[in-house]
Amino acid sequence: MVAEIRTVAFEGVEARPVDVQVQITGGLPAFTIVGLPDKAVTEARERVRAALTAIGLALPAERITVNLSPADLPKEGSHYDLPIALGLLVAMGALGEDMVDGHIVMGELGLDASVRPVAGVLPAAIRAAAEDRGIICPAECGPEAAWAGSAAVVAPAGLMPLVSHLRGSQVIAPPETMPVAEEADGPDLAEIKGQESAKRALEVAAAGGHNMLMSGPPGAGKSMLAARLPGILPPLSPAEALEVSMIASVAGLLDGGMVRRRRPFRSPHHSASQPALIGGGARAKPGEVSLAHRGVLFLDELPEFSRATLEALRQPMETGKAVIARAAVHVTYPARFQLVAAMNPCRCGYLGDETLACNRAPKCAVDYQARISGPLYDRIDLHVDVPAVSAADLGLPPPAETSADVAARVLAARERQAERYKDTDIRTNAEADGALLEKAVTPTAAGRALMQDAVGRLRLSARGYHRVLRVARTLADLSGSDAVGDVHIAEALSYRRISPGAVPVAALG
Incomplete structure (x- = not known):
């Protein structure tokens, strides 16, 4: 038998x-x-x-x-x-x-x-x-x-x-589902003084699911801003919560069978290996990019990660999947994450400060920033300068606007996107591409003219062109506008990294 x-x-x-x-x-x-x-x-x-x-x-x-x-x-x-x-x-x-x-x-x-x-x-x-x-x-x-x-x-x-x-001699009672875990309130944006432009970029990133890179001296508040991003993101939908929980279950991280509605926030140390970040190892376990699925992957001190590890991020950022190919196994994990990264402008961190900068400036900045490849820079939608906070700003009273206020605007923008993409698998503007993106973005005549001028003068790649359109669409959603105007295009262009030799955004007519 x-x-x-x-x-x-x-x-x-x-x-x-x-x-x-x-x-x-x-x-x-x-x-x-x-x-x-x-x-x-x-x-x-x-x-x-x-x-x-x-x-x-x-x-x-x-x-x-x-x-x-x-x-x-x-x-x-x-x-x-x-x-x-x-x-x-x-x-x-x-x-x-x-x-x-x-x-x-x-x-x-x-x-x-x-x-x-x-x-x-x-x-x-x-x-x-x-x-x-x-x-x-x-x-x-x-x-x-x-x-x-x-x-x-x-x-x-x-x-x-x-x-x-x-x-049949004993009955084991069927288990009941655990209630959805209620997350404790996290840090609030109202605790950050100054950095209004960085807060605006954080709101845009949350509204459209865009990748974001913050650059500034040590102590400017980059990590504080990133830590407050989960507090302004909308909760996971039931379908998204199931996706995230399945990955956590396979990784052995689903504690007590409790499903969470708050989006994942993963922050690996810069010493993390490529298998730890992308996935792999002897048992092809999910990496940080998959554990951050439908949430945020925060990489602090971005240039300190190994070059090979950073380059391995490029495919998951484009496809939303982490493909682990080994001789004995070929596994694909979901990896639709939002990258938020932070870096200093140079190794010493004080480029532009005559009293604190090292004597190798500006060469130290060029060498330090070159640790990140151009293709990876090109996949980041929002490049934000985070300057040091002045003593005058520190003495001001706390801002009146809280994370709850920003979260309400973000949720309204996400609802507009959900209605726009309801018949597709797309959830945010950052995922839209091809004919779907062209249909979603309807620029005004002034906006179209500004965009055509910027393509050549800013040396935008085809990827960069489409990423500007996605950010502009998010900005229009935040303002409640169906059309993408020149003001939305201009702000979206201001978040692009300027290529060497390109015309600054402020010089565009």
């Missing part, structure tokens, strides 16, 4: 079905697991043996073969423990095959037969619902699985309660 238990393997956030086939035959005692298992899967033999002993059962002194089908799909993780154990119980006759049929099973076993939490339960539950199956998972992951909606969830704390439930 061959017992079959359904579980899953993960390729990105996709749960692919895997059949755990267990066979007990005569011969010398052995316990073999085949089907491209990794180290954690092969070690399941000892955990399963100890767990069965803990509930008073011993493995037969025969040949045990466990096949993970399809055999050419790599299997990783400890969530195969529970399906292997149930397969053995079925093969030994302790459970009927019909008792576990129609379920996807996943969970790690402790030596005391407890069922420990594992990563990836939410995508597995969604897969189970799509196949009209139930799911058996650890008790701590039950609320996470309950978010899938239609899947029947059995969430035991141990192997013995699960066996009793399957036999």
Whole structure:
């Protein structure tokens, strides 16, 4: 007899079905697991043996073969423990095959037969619902699985309660979804004195989902501004919250099964490696760009990141996907993030200050800024100078406008974009492209003339041209205008990085 238990393997956030086939035959005692298992899967033999002993059962002194089908799909993780154990119980006759049929099973076993939490339960539950199956998972992951909606969830704390439930002698109550996590109020824009132009750029970035780079001396408030961006962003929609939670589940970061509506804000240190930022490693885990999906990726001290790491950002910024290609695995994770970065104008940080700047200026600034490539600069919509705050500004009373005031305008602009792109997969102006962008942007005659003049005189690339149009469309949305006027085009152009030899924006007629 061959017992079959359904579980899953993960390729990105996709749960692919895997059949755990267990066979007990005569011969010398052995316990073999085949089907491209990794180290954690092969070690399941000892955990399963100890767990069965803990509930008073011993493995037969025969040949045990466990096949993970399809055999050419790599299997990783400890969530195969529970399906292997149930397969053995079925093969030994302790459970009927019909008792576990129609379920996807996943969970790690402790030596005391407890069922420990594992990563990836939410995508597995969604897969189970799509196949009209139930799911058996650890008790701590039950609320996470309950978010899938239609899947029947059995969430035991141990192997013995699960066996009793399957036999009908005990009932495990179905878990309930945890309430959406309410985030504590973060820092407020009203706490920042001065920097009005930077605050305006932050509002524009939030309204349209645009990438933003702030440049200024140390202590000017760049990190403070970035930390206040989540407070003015609209909450995640239910569909977006599910996308973000699936990535967090695969990464093992979905605490207590609680789904959050606040957009992710990831801020890796500049020593982060390329696999940590983009994704990868031995198990092709999601990187920071995917953990920031539908949220913000903040890179402080941008030139201090390695050149290869920064260049790897270019494809996810354009496509919204992080593709991890290795010899043994090819995985794609969602990565539709908003890049917000900060940097000093030079290594010493005080370019232009005669008293503090180093004696290598301006060469130190040229060398420092050259650590970021032109193509990466070109993918950033808003380039903002953040000057040092004067003593006079510090002595002023706090600004009257709070993050809630700005968030209301941002939400109104996002609602206009949602209505404009309602029949597409586009959510913000920053994602619009091609014919959709041309349809969304209807410049006035003055705006069209200004844009045509700027293309040549500012040496805009085709990408830069379209990015100016996207920012101008966002500015029009913030002002409640259907048409994109010359005032919107002019402000959008003021946020572009001026190429060497180009005419400054102020000189445009």
